[in-house]
Amino acid sequence: MNKIVFLDRDGILNEEIGDYVFRLEEWRIPEGSIKACWKLKNAGYKLVVVTNQGGIGKGLYTAEAVKLLHQKFQEASNNVLDHLYYAPYTDVTSKSLMKKPGSLMLERGLAKYNAKPENCWLLGDAGRDIEAAQSIGVKAILVPTLKETHHPLAETVASSVLEAAEYILANS
Numbered sequence: 001m002n003k004i005v006f007l008d009r010d011g012i013l014n015e016e017i018g019d020y021v022f023r024l025e026e027w028r029i030p031e032g033s034i035k036a037c038w039k040l041k042n043a044g045y046k047l048v049v050v051t052n053q054g055g056i057g058k059g060l061y062t063a064e065a066v067k068l069l070h071q072k073f074q075e076a077s078n079n080v081l082d083h084l085y086y087a088p089y090t091d092v093t094s095k096s097l098m099k100k101p102g103s104l105m106l107e108r109g110l111a112k113y114n115a116k117p118e119n120c121w122l123l124g125d126a127g128r129d130i131e132a133a134q135s136i137g138v139k140a141i142l143v144p145t146l147k148e149t150h151h152p153l154a155e156t157v158a159s160s161v162l163e164a165a166e167y168i169l170a171n172s
């Protein structure tokens with residue numbers, strides 16, 4: 001049975017800067033994130049990025065910029081990530097269900113890899129990440145980088161992506 005760890009992007013795979021990250025010079029991978037990804041991958045998890053990129057819908061940057069930064073992480077990590085979903089919409093352009101806390105990106109991942117939600121996890125740093133996962137029965141871990149330091153629906157809170165990965169391995 002396939003299993004997935006869904007990864008929010010900003011705050012998890014690159015450092016949260018309090019604004020849209022779309023320039024290469026602002027792309028910094030947090031300490032331990034690549035190691036955490038490999039621990040999960042070696043334990044049999046598919047790694048699927050689910051990221052809101054409303055800056056595309058606002059015209060601040062293009063989908064190509066998102067793909068370029070994704071490629072940057074892939075190069076740095078020897079291609080540890082399996083798939084990328086991004087929601088380019090803003091509330092102004094669309095009420096898309098892809099946009100977290102909507103769960104459509106996660107549901108597409110479950111369908112693509114034929115995985116059951118109860119075998120899957122999500123790592124994120126925002127309430128909308130936790131809510132997207134919980135709404136379809138995927139367990140979620142909050143790794144705070146923003147104002148949210150806890151969430152009632154989070155399985156636990158971890159101080160780093162590596163700590164979150166270790167929690168998953170100890171509890172699955």
Ligand SMILES: [Mg+2]
Nearest residue numbers: 008010011125
């Ligand atoms: Mg985030």
